[in-house]
Amino acid sequence: MKANFVINEQPVSIDVEPDTPLLWIVRDHLGLKGTKFGCGVAQCGACIVHLNGKAVHACQVPADALEGTNVETIEGMTDKLGAALKAAWTAEQVPQCGYCQPGMIMNAASLLASNPEPSEEEIAEHMTNICRCGTYPRIIKAIQRAAKEVI
Amino acid sequence: MNNAAKLSRRGFLQAGAGLLFTFSVAKPGLAQSEAEKRLSTAFVEILSDGTVKIVSPASEMGNGSLTAIPIIVAEEMDADWDKVAVDFSPVDDQTYANPTFWHYGIMLTAGSSAVSGFYDQLRQTGAQIRKVLLAGAADMLSVPVGELTTEPGMVVHAASGQSLGFGEVAASIGTPEELPEVTEDDLKDPATFRLIGNPDLQRRDTPAKVHGEDTLYSIDVALPGMLYATVKRTCFINRVPLNVPNEAEVLALPNVVAVTRLPDAVAIVASTYEAALAGEDLLEVEWSRAETDAEYSSDGALDALAETAEDMAIEGMDVMAMVGAPATDFAPIIADAVKVHARTYKTDFMYHAQIEPLNAVANVTEGGAKVELWAGTQTPSHLTRAIGDALSIAPEDITLHRSYLGGAFGRRAAMDHDWALDAVRLSQIHGAPVKSIWSRESDVHAGRFRPITAHHIQAVEDADGTVASFYHRVASDTPLRMADQYRLRSGNGFPVITTPGLFPSYTYAKYKAEILRVESDVRVSPMRGVGAFANVFAMESFFDEVAAETGTDPLEFRRGLTQGNERGLAVLDKIAEMSNWDGRPGLGLCFTEGRMAIAVELDLDEGSGAVNLKHIWCATDVGVVVHPDNAENQVVGGLIFHLSNSLSERITFTNGQVDQQNFYNYNVLKMADIPPIDVVFMPSTEAPEGVGDFGTEAVAAALANAIYSATGKRLRHAPMTQDRILEALKA
Ligand code: FES
Ligand code: FES
Numbered sequence: 001m002k003a004n005f006v007i008n009e010q011p012v013s014i015d016v017e018p019d020t021p022l023l024w025i026v027r028d029h030l031g032l033k034g035t036k037f038g039c040g041v042a043q044c045g046a047c048i049v050h051l052n053g054k055a056v057h058a059c060q061v062p063a064d065a066l067e068g069t070n071v072e073t074i075e076g077m078t079d080k081l082g083a084a085l086k087a088a089w090t091a092e093q094v095p096q097c098g099y100c101q102p103g104m105i106m107n108a109a110s111l112l113a114s115n116p117e118p119s120e121e122e123i124a125e126h127m128t129n130i131c132r133c134g135t136y137p138r139i140i141k142a143i144q145r146a147a148k149e150v151i
Numbered sequence: 152m153n154n155a156a157k158l159s160r161r162g163f164l165q166a167g168a169g170l171l172f173t174f175s176v177a178k179p180g181l182a183q184s185e186a187e188k189r190l191s192t193a194f195v196e197i198l199s200d201g202t203v204k205i206v207s208p209a210s211e212m213g214n215g216s217l218t219a220i221p222i223i224v225a226e227e228m229d230a231d232w233d234k235v236a237v238d239f240s241p242v243d244d245q246t247y248a249n250p251t252f253w254h255y256g257i258m259l260t261a262g263s264s265a266v267s268g269f270y271d272q273l274r275q276t277g278a279q280i281r282k283v284l285l286a287g288a289a290d291m292l293s294v295p296v297g298e299l300t301t302e303p304g305m306v307v308h309a310a311s312g313q314s315l316g317f318g319e320v321a322a323s324i325g326t327p328e329e330l331p332e333v334t335e336d337d338l339k340d341p342a343t344f345r346l347i348g349n350p351d352l353q354r355r356d357t358p359a360k361v362h363g364e365d366t367l368y369s370i371d372v373a374l375p376g377m378l379y380a381t382v383k384r385t386c387f388i389n390r391v392p393l394n395v396p397n398e399a400e401v402l403a404l405p406n407v408v409a410v411t412r413l414p415d416a417v418a419i420v421a422s423t424y425e426a427a428l429a430g431e432d433l434l435e436v437e438w439s440r441a442e443t444d445a446e447y448s449s450d451g452a453l454d455a456l457a458e459t460a461e462d463m464a465i466e467g468m469d470v471m472a473m474v475g476a477p478a479t480d481f482a483p484i485i486a487d488a489v490k491v492h493a494r495t496y497k498t499d500f501m502y503h504a505q506i507e508p509l510n511a512v513a514n515v516t517e518g519g520a521k522v523e524l525w526a527g528t529q530t531p532s533h534l535t536r537a538i539g540d541a542l543s544i545a546p547e548d549i550t551l552h553r554s555y556l557g558g559a560f561g562r563r564a565a566m567d568h569d570w571a572l573d574a575v576r577l578s579q580i581h582g583a584p585v586k587s588i589w590s591r592e593s594d595v596h597a598g599r600f601r602p603i604t605a606h607h608i609q610a611v612e613d614a615d616g617t618v619a620s621f622y623h624r625v626a627s628d629t630p631l632r633m634a635d636q637y638r639l640r641s642g643n644g645f646p647v648i649t650t651p652g653l654f655p656s657y658t659y660a661k662y663k664a665e666i667l668r669v670e671s672d673v674r675v676s677p678m679r680g681v682g683a684f685a686n687v688f689a690m691e692s693f694f695d696e697v698a699a700e701t702g703t704d705p706l707e708f709r710r711g712l713t714q715g716n717e718r719g720l721a722v723l724d725k726i727a728e729m730s731n732w733d734g735r736p737g738l739g740l741c742f743t744e745g746r747m748a749i750a751v752e753l754d755l756d757e758g759s760g761a762v763n764l765k766h767i768w769c770a771t772d773v774g775v776v777v778h779p780d781n782a783e784n785q786v787v788g789g790l791i792f793h794l795s796n797s798l799s800e801r802i803t804f805t806n807g808q809v810d811q812q813n814f815y816n817y818n819v820l821k822m823a824d825i826p827p828i829d830v831v832f833m834p835s836t837e838a839p840e841g842v843g844d845f846g847t848e849a850v851a852a853a854l855a856n857a858i859y860s861a862t863g864k865r866l867r868h869a870p871m872t873q874d875r876i877l878e879a880l881k882a
Binding site for chain 2: 017020021024027028031033034035036037038039040041043044046074075086089090093094095096097098099100101102105123124125127128129130131132133134135136137138139140
């Protein structure tokens, strides 16, 4: 089938099997490698992107659900919020291996979009991504720093 | 500190090293252009524009070594950090092997050894280059070298007010035939360090990782005409695929190209990865030895280990004797004892769960004569050896692009690199570049796991009520057998992965540690914290049990056995202060390596057995902290990793099959589970010790001790899952 949608403000039309997860469309068919594969079963959050402005696990969204949608990946996060988050992640020196971090940032962006001043508890409740390197405490600090920046 | 205490994990390793070699030959390890004269050595290259390129032999697996290693060289050179460019070193054991003894001359990044192992060598390297630059500048300015000093990136002649940039000097003198000898006096006084210990230095790999834009990991590499593959194995060593009954059905899936048998695996090769995954879901394989393997259960295996550990008639390897201390016969000590305390502890299989699935991209050309490979490995020279052996080609015919590792934790250290060889073999067979990615299910199922262990520990109480003699017997498989036969052989069979945590952290009266090797066919591996995770869990839990039985405060009990170890006592004082140690319920302690203390505070929901972690404190003396901000990140990360291991991670086998599949039933802690964590590094000018997992595995014992303090119930089996806690509460 052809999947017609907009990604990072670019309209695209991709020829894929209808059940192909958005994750592989983004990574392999469109070559945007910032979105990561970790589990394939909506558990780790490494693949989080925004679909029509909402955080979703790209490993769970099939091609036939993409028609007419608006997808944003870490590469497209260049607005004020995206820039603030990336700057906060750098200032707090969050990443270790770094592999989980694009998914973390995408999920944090969706949190701040709906709750601009989250408490620590609200952050922890929303951020269910896995960081095997254990950077969780710094992620909390980075989200709070970015929140201050954007308000 | 007495000798025994000195033989703590890394103390022993460094003592064993003995030799630290300085490069006297200026080896042009980095690419040199003929057109431009430049100063180029194995670790450093100075370009005429003043750029200083520094390479790190260590793997970047999240540890920050790609920044910390160059910091050490740049410090002693007095380089301008803003002009330093960092990169990985070439793959060459002769030049770049980690000097740490237990690496046996190979390039290995593990056990937090990157900074500690290279520290002295890299300081000398930096000092040599500074000396060369000073001599060159003295010639250029026609002044005595003694009148010159350096400021970051330049040589300064204060008397005349002249200065020369490092780039100018390098362009003038080029690479010397030999690098000069340096002595202690050529090294900087640590009090004058500008880079080492600087809290403001940022990691060099952060921006790329935050932007997610670059091809950092091998999983991101894409080549024209590339095929994708996923691979299935069993959880036992070298089982052979006998039959694929539904091969035709798998081949009929869209975009599946082939079902390919490898020596111990079956691969699904496809033109897209999603097609390969669909093939894996469908694939059925009949394996060799399936019938006998089906008899294996981890519960049964663990019970058998406990029986072995408790059977005092079975003799194992005396660990202290293997490192040159006199052997201890504990039987007469026990026989003469007024009172003997004894307990048995157990730990389960655990899984690395590095978040980047195991993968590699290979392009095999000229019919198998040339290999180009993208892979993230902890042991790059082992990887090229493994490929060379498999394809009967020379190391020069293999080009390895060293990728960042999306986590490793020991899984990507094993010599055979099964996960990378898959890609190489498939590329050779199919005559195309291949990216092979193990699915999470495939990785969880085939492991390699941290092995199950059973520990029987005895302690002897003297007539006056003091307990100062301990005998620790560990029954376990040795992961080194699978991970690195070469190291096992060159270490004369010393099961180095199993021993950490067995070298005494205390000043014992008598001490014996014994390893009873029980081999099985389960695929096992070193995993972060290696043997120390289980050994320290057992020993430091036992300490609290003995303290309770003798009516001693757990902190005082440890202080009593730490006399003479001033650094250790200072750490214990620090943890007491941080945690406000007062014996209140729910507060637990452990002490490890003679230099790290961890306190955990928690309470429990007695109805459900759920743990509510309130706080974790950690005081540690790791010598000089080269890169403090990253060191803090590493220690916190290590504590969280082992906290997760200790509370919720277990791999079990039923009927020869692993019961877990993915993160929905292999439970890794998430943000909401993590309490506030405070880490204090003791001020020090001593040579650095590793940071990334130095001692953090001991958090398991602090947890067990805190649970006991809160409830009076003792958990002797890690992980201390909610169901196990509930069971203990009901007992
Ligand atoms: S890959 Fe989608 S949640 Fe893990
Ligand atoms: S930084 Fe490694 S998994 Fe998060």
